Amino acid sequence: MTDEPKADEKVSAEAAGKDGGKAAEKPAETLVSEPEKPVFEVVTPVVEDKAEAPAPAKAEDDDVVEGFSFTGSLPEPRTRFLAVLAAGVLALDVLTKVSAVAFLEGADPIKIFGGALYLTFVRNPGAAFGLAEGWTWILALIAFGVAGFIVWISRNLRSQGWAAGLGLVLGGAVGNLADRLFREPGPMRGHVVDFLSLFDPYGGVWPVFNIADMAIVGGGATIIVLALMQHDYDGTITKDEESPVAVEQDGLAKPD
Numbered sequence: 001m002t003d004e005p006k007a008d009e010k011v012s013a014e015a016a017g018k019d020g021g022k023a024a025e026k027p028a029e030t031l032v033s034e035p036e037k038p039v040f041e042v043v044t045p046v047v048e049d050k051a052e053a054p055a056p057a058k059a060e061d062d063d064v065v066e067g068f069s070f071t072g073s074l075p076e077p078r079t080r081f082l083a084v085l086a087a088g089v090l091a092l093d094v095l096t097k098v099s100a101v102a103f104l105e106g107a108d109p110i111k112i113f114g115g116a117l118y119l120t121f122v123r124n125p126g127a128a129f130g131l132a133e134g135w136t137w138i139l140a141l142i143a144f145g146v147a148g149f150i151v152w153i154s155r156n157l158r159s160q161g162w163a164a165g166l167g168l169v170l171g172g173a174v175g176n177l178a179d180r181l182f183r184e185p186g187p188m189r190g191h192v193v194d195f196l197s198l199f200d201p202y203g204g205v206w207p208v209f210n211i212a213d214m215a216i217v218g219g220g221a222t223i224i225v226l227a228l229m230q231h232d233y234d235g236t237i238t239k240d241e242e243s244p245v246a247v248e249q250d251g252l253a254k255p256d
Contacts, residue, residue: 002066006086006256016081030136045250050116050240057219074160075158076158077126077157077162078157078159078162078163079157081155081160081163081164081167082150082154082157082163082166082167082170083154083167085163085164085167085168085171085232086165086167086168086170086171086174087171088171089167089168089170089171089172089211089212090171090174090175090178092211093171093172093175093176093210093211093212093215094175094178096195096210096211097179097193097195097211098120098174099112100121100193100195100210101121101193103184104195105121105123107121109197109201111201111232114179115199116198116199117196117198118196118197118198118199118200118201119195119196119197120195120196120197120202120203120208121193121194121195122193122194122195122203122208123183123184123191123192123193123194124191124192124193124194124208125162125189125191126139126142126192130158132197136180136188136189136190137188137189138178138182139176139180140177140181140188142174143174143176143177143180144177145196146169146170146173147170147174147177147226150152150169150170150173151155151170153166153233154166156233156234157233157234158210158233158234158235159226159231159232159233159234159235161222161226161231162223162226162231162232162233164222165218165219165220165221165222165226166222166223166233167219167224168217168218168219168221168222169215169216169219169220170211171212171215172211172214172215172216172219173216175210175211175212175215176212176213176216179191179193180190180192192210192212193210194209194210194213195208195210196208196209196210196211196214197209207222
C-alpha cells in the first residue's frame with residue numbers, strides 16, 4: 001500500500017515535469033518568432049521605395065513630351081520650297097525663251113494691253129535689262145557663284161520669305177546662265193534671249209527683259225526688304241536692345 005502512492009506521486013511528478021517542460025518551451029518559441037516581425041517591417045519600405053523610383057523619371061518624360069525648351073524650337077527648313085520655286089522659275093523661263101525664238105525672231109513686235117507691253121525679240125550679250133554688254137563670260141562666272149552660294153546657304157534656310165527671295169534669284173540666275181552656256185556664239189559667250197518690252201516695241205522706254213530678269217529683280221527686292229526688317233534667313237528676328245544709358249535716362253525722367 002505504501003509503494004503504490006509513492007509510484008503514483010512519481011508518475012504525477014514526471015507528468016508535471018513534462019508539462020512544465022512544454023510550458024517552458026512555449027515561451028522559447030514565442031521569443032524566437034518575435035524577432036522575425038521587425039524583419040518584415042524593414043523589408044516592406046524597401047519594396048515601396050523601388051516601386052516609387054520610376055515616378056520622377058515619368059515626370060521628366062512628361063516635360064519632354066510637352067516640348068519644353070529653354071532655347072525654343074527652330075522653324076522647319078525651307079530648302080524644299082526654295083528648290084521647287086527655283087525649278088518653276090527655270091522651267092517657265094526656258095519655255096518662254098523657246099517660244100520667243102520660235103515665234104518672235106524675225107517677226108514684228110506684238111502689242112498687248114493697249115501698248116503697255118510688247119512681245120519683241122532681242123539677243124542680249126549683257127546682264128539683266130541689257131546692262132554690262134560685252135561682259136558675258138564674267139557674268140557667267142558671277143551666275144555660277146550666286147547659284148553656288150544660294151545652294152550652300154540653303155542648308156540653314158528656315159525663313160519662308162528668304163526662301164521665296166532666294167528661290168527667285170536662283171531660278172533666274174540659272175535661266176540666264178543656261179543661255180550663256182548653250183546659245184550662240186558659244187559656251188560662256190552665249191547671248192541671252194529677251195522678249196518683253198514696256199511701252200515701246202524696241203526698248204526705248206525700258207530695256208527689253210525676260211522672265212529670268214523679272215525673277216532676279218523680284219527676289220533681290222524681297223531679300224532687301226527682309227534684311228531691312230531684320231529678318232534673318234535662319235528664321236530668327238533681330239531686335240535692337242535699348243541702350244543702358246537710355247534706360248537710365250527714362251528711369252530718371254519718371255516721377256517717383
